[in-house]
Amino acid sequence: MKENQKDAIFANPLDKVATFSFDDQVVQVFPDMIKRSVPGYSNMIGMTGVIASRYWQPGTRIYDLGCSLGASTLSVCHQIEDASLEIIALDNSPAMIERCQQVLDQEARMSSGERRHIQLECADICEYPIENASVVILNFTFQFLPVENRLPLLKKILSGLAPGGVLVLSEKVRFEQAEQQDTLFDLHLDFKRANGYSELEISQKRAALENFLQAESFTTHQQRFDAAGFAQSSVWFQYLNFASMLAIKAR
Ligand SMILES: C[S@@+](CC[C@H](N)C(=O)[O-])C[C@H]1O[C@@H](n2cnc3c(N)ncnc32)[C@H](O)[C@@H]1O
Numbered sequence: 001m002k003e004n005q006k007d008a009i010f011a012n013p014l015d016k017v018a019t020f021s022f023d024d025q026v027v028q029v030f031p032d033m034i035k036r037s038v039p040g041y042s043n044m045i046g047m048t049g050v051i052a053s054r055y056w057q058p059g060t061r062i063y064d065l066g067c068s069l070g071a072s073t074l075s076v077c078h079q080i081e082d083a084s085l086e087i088i089a090l091d092n093s094p095a096m097i098e099r100c101q102q103v104l105d106q107e108a109r110m111s112s113g114e115r116r117h118i119q120l121e122c123a124d125i126c127e128y129p130i131e132n133a134s135v136v137i138l139n140f141t142f143q144f145l146p147v148e149n150r151l152p153l154l155k156k157i158l159s160g161l162a163p164g165g166v167l168v169l170s171e172k173v174r175f176e177q178a179e180q181q182d183t184l185f186d187l188h189l190d191f192k193r194a195n196g197y198s199e200l201e202i203s204q205k206r207a208a209l210e211n212f213l214q215a216e217s218f219t220t221h222q223q224r225f226d227a228a229g230f231a232q233s234s235v236w237f238q239y240l241n242f243a244s245m246l247a248i249k250a251r
């Protein structure tokens with residue numbers, strides 16, 4: 001298995017900055033990239049497992065939508081020891097899925113416990129059925145979907161959830177007040193600088209994410225949860241312009 005590498009994808013000047021893609025090059029550096037780019041990433045991933053263990057209902061499934069290298073899936077496995085736990089982890093990047101399988105295999109070899117029921121699928125989360133779920137995880141994936149696909153996906157998730165089931169949605173957010181947006185956006189750039197990214201890396205990545213990552217406000221998320229039919233939604237974590245929300249289906 002290839003070792004995780006340090007992210008230097010945008011370190012050299014590029015003639016033309018292509019739109020960001022979760023390809024093999026990104027897969028090689030992904031754990032380093034996401035930790036150095038997303039404030040609070042490890043807190044949100046760690047707590048995802050804790051939330052899952054409170055809301056998972058035996059006999060139902062947990063879905064990890066846009067699983068990348070399986071960080072949320074592994075967090076869930078660390079918190080729920082029940083051998084009947086079934087996780088379906090989806091990603092539409094073949095390179096991510098291939099590497100995720102290696103990560104999960106390595107984790108299984110290292111753990112002394114029973115092998116977990118994790119079904120890994122290379123699939124589009126907007127098309128894949130969601131059935132008999134009690135926990136659905138969307139960690140830093142919803143932001144990459146075309147905006148028109150977002151409400152239909154939430155409705156599909158809600159209809160696949162058992163009563164009392166939950167959605168964990170972690171995202172980059174934007175702020176409606178221009179001053180607040182500027183303040184927290186600039187501090188996010190400082191966070192990246194403090195984690196060793198150069199001005200060139202920051203500006204080229206920003207260009208690559210332009211129009212690809214579409215962050216939305218808390219109000220937009222809240223209104224969409226309501227429109228989809230969730231009974232309750234809360235922001236349970238925020239660190240600068242990254243946040244995690246919990247939406248709950250009525251009992
Ligand atoms: C930032 S990463 C998610 C990180 C991961 N959830 C974690 O917390 O470590 C976004 C992932 O979503 C995947 N993705 C984006 N759009 C998707 C779609 N429509 N269907 C399935 N996966 C998608 C990408 O391939 C990528 O691996």
Ligand SMILES: O=C(O)C(=O)C[C@]1(C(=O)O)C=C[C@@H](O)C=C1
Pocket residue numbers: 033034037038140172205209213
């Ligand atoms: O907004 C940024 O500047 C980011 O780098 C964010 C982000 C994300 O939220 O997924 C974008 C792409 C990579 O997957 C890692 C981090």
